[in-house]
Amino acid sequence: MATPEVKIDERRIDPATGEFRVIAPGETLRSVTEKVTRLVLTPHTPLGWFAIFGIAGAGTTMLMVALTWLFLKGVGIWAVSQPVAWGFAIINFVWWIGIGHAGTLISAILLLFKQSWRNSISRFAEAMTIFAVMCAALFPMIHVGRPWLGYWLLPLPLTMDVWPQFRSPLMWDTFAVSTYAIISVVFWYVGMVPDFGTFRDRAESKVSQYFYGILSLGWRGSIKHWMRYETASLLLAGLATPLVLSVHTVISFDFAVAVLPGWHTTIFPPYFVAGAIYSGFAMVLTLAIPLRKFYHLENLVTERHIDNCGKLMLITGFIVGYGYGMEAFMSWYSADHWEAFTFWNRAFGPMGWSYWTLITCNLVIPLTLLWSRKLRHNMLFMFILSIVVNTGMWFERFVIIVTSLTRDFLPSAWGTYRGTKWDYMTFWGTVAMFTFLFLLFVRFLPMIPMNEVRLLLPQSKVKPKVKAEAGD
């Protein structure tokens, strides 16, 4: 069988090692530093930034309006009722948490596997994780009905002598998600400290020097500090890896531990984790493709990064597909009347359109087209595809939650579900808040980890002494 000729761009191969370069040729320690610092330390903010910031700010205001009304009136303004008592709030919670997972995968798991190409995208993937977790954590807070009593979730020595029930997966969630949020922030901040040092040293205005000076904690690049720093980074990566796998596992327990048909399955933990990473990579692409274009970072976030993300989506997409397949298979193989009905209802019931949307967006489109190298290198295609997958993953949670709940065991208790305008305002409001925070991040913090990118440059390697020639 003839294989088609693959044209390789010679400039993309490092002459010294014969490997594919991650960073475009010609970059040096100074040029990388300047490229990244210029984005933040410039006094000129691009107009486009203000435009998107304004729109995102307006959306965040809409979220505040929706939340204010929610706190005044209660969760009755949402569509949640009987039998669908878990609606948009849980769908959005699971969707956002899932998006966060790819950030940790890139920053932690790929670090452990020594996938150094990840270095240039790890920082904003981590930022994405943190902002996604913030959006996610909002939903359990607001959907309890009395958000000012949210601290009851914590084992605090309160005067009423009531303690939390530690056998409940919802309680496990509290610890999983709060640990995930804290460790992600710590990992993110520790990673930025040396870059803050660079900003401090290159800043010209007094305000920035003080601001980044405080944030840098007095980092001076001592080699002893670097070695402890590297150890701590590796350990944090090693800790974040089991953590990220546990977070979505625990979230899937919220469903799998219930006895509801369509939820009570053992495939949920691995299938949730894979789906989380799948949607997370889609979100990385949604953010990375416009960013590299807008800030001219094509030399640092190269086509190879986008290509690799595409390949990872292909893998996780197939795991997700296996999960869907297993759900269908088990509904037949279990010979359980309720399971079979739930599956039939998902695919062919009144909400069947949502199931087929999810199959199309998550399996049919990406898993056929992502095989093509040409398409994986087409930025516009990858951007659109990332939106498609994000949509599909949102519908996956919609299908799991809503279709299982609308059909109770007794037909007399059947119902339907349709989000209200407050549901949609809250959901799109968190999308705006995510964008809002992300824009602040790209404006004021180092979005490319300079210290890690420096390691990818040929200049950073220790080479044996050669006599300097004229013009070298």
Next chain:
Amino acid sequence: MPPREGTYGLLAEFDTPGDLVRAARQAHDDGWRRLDCYSPYPLEEAAEAIGFHRNKVPLLTLLGGLLGGAAMFALETWISVLAFPIDVAGRPTYSWTAFVVPAYEWTILWAGLSAAFGMFALCGLPALYHPVFNAPNFRNGATTDKFFLCLESLDPKFDLLETKDYLEAFDPRSVVEVEY
């Protein structure tokens, strides 16, 4: 600590990591012990060269993780067995398998916090002041693309003039005196 005066050390600036590593290795071989390298990215070879092979961050992380896990498991046991036992159809109150999940999360939480804060504490950070920043060329390069070797005055071998000559022999870009 009383305010120090005088010379902190001598700072040699190099253009390439290789030059720094060779100079640092030579200095360490020649018996220098109070010395440090400064680089814009983690340069393992330089740490090896000055004999800095291991650090205490893993130990702190292990201790933090064990303490965190044990603390959460103990708290859950105390709450579920003694403080607030819930009888669900006679099921045991000490249902340890369910307690594993939060204990697992807290192991990771406290191990991670110990790794990060322990690392900063061992480094003596945050620090508002350090003498090397007094060197005029330090801030222009140490966090960008230059490599520094600092021989500190606390070393018994230190002598301002002799050490300056010693460093000049490594052919650095410059050697400057760092004041406290």
